């Protein structure tokens with residue numbers, strides 16, 4: 001396989017291994033770094049990764065990596081990179097930046113220097129005397145410096161990959177679609193097994209589960225910045241969309257239910273599922289989680305309940321967790337997965353989890369409590 005580009009799939013903290021697994025499943029060898037997965041791949045991987053990766057935040061092209069401790073070094077090393085390979089003569093290339101534990105700490109200066117170096121290189125290569133027009137396709141650049149190592153990237157995704165295009169409405173604390181997908185992929189759920197989210201809110205977990213269950217690419221319903229780039233050939237996009245069609249299992253039967261105490265949320269979840277093209281594949285119900293009635297064995301409960309962070313909520317949430325623990329104790333063949341920041345969840349729920357994993361839901365530190373069912 002030709003390795004034409006270095007790609008970076010960015011990941012929320014704690015989800016790197018899930019993103020790495022997904023990239024490997026697409027056929028690319030990866031190295032895991034903090035908050036990202038780096039891999040060499042042919043250019044055709046850009047459409048494929050954008051369309052298929054469920055848990056990654058973005059896919060970026062690594063344009064260069066070098067050490068720099070002076071502005072001169074930053075300028076010269078940036079200018080030496082073959083930018084004309086990526087950015088067209090009329091390309092728009094805004095530069096954002098970050099710097100951590102590095103000699104070059106002034107981010108605005110680093111951004112300005114990188115911008116100037118790239119502009120000089122492009123003007124030279126394209127024979128432009130005045131300013132570059134920057135009216136064409138968007139090439140969003142980032143200069144990221146960590147311990148004096150500079151990594152220059154171009155974002156291929158456009159809006160973050162959590163924006164699948166199906167969310168028309170949401171509640172107060174929606175889960176990112178990428179995180180919901182990761183929560184499901186962290187379980188051993190198989191598409192023909194029952195799955196319930198009794199705190200479904202806008203329906204993110206059930207919808208992501210249905211997409212996983214029918215092997216529908218999460219990006220099928222949106223656009224990506226790199227669709228406008230000439231060097232990511234139209235043919236690669238066409239082939240990737242064909243693959244998306246070929247690999248979907250529309251006949252896969254699903255047994256997925258989303259319920260919530262709030263009937264407005266249930267209506268929103270239904271609309272989102274319709275928008276995702278799932279029609280009535282998911283069963284929706286307005287219901288108290290403590291009233292959950294389970295009729296089949298060997299299912300999965302995956303939920304993101306309220307965390308009780310609002311003043312006055314704690315007691316009600318503690319009793320909700322305790323009731324849920326009692327309900328699920330009657331269904332030992334079910335596996336239960338709960339994401340919460342509630343510090344005494346285990347005590348309230350009444351059981352020690354088989355496993356727990358620290359995850360960040362946005363900026364909130366949470367734990368993912370995992371109870372493995374004993375299959376019948």
Ligand SMILES: C[S@@+](CC[C@H](N)C(=O)[O-])C[C@H]1O[C@@H](n2cnc3c(N)ncnc32)[C@H](O)[C@@H]1O
Nearest residue numbers: 173174175199200201202204261262288289306
């Ligand atoms: C953190 S939100 C879930 C967000 C959801 N994952 C999403 O992506 O939109 C928690 C949800 O639990 C619901 N809820 C709160 N108490 C409940 C209860 N006792 N039974 C069922 N649902 C409840 C809320 O209405 C809210 O939609």
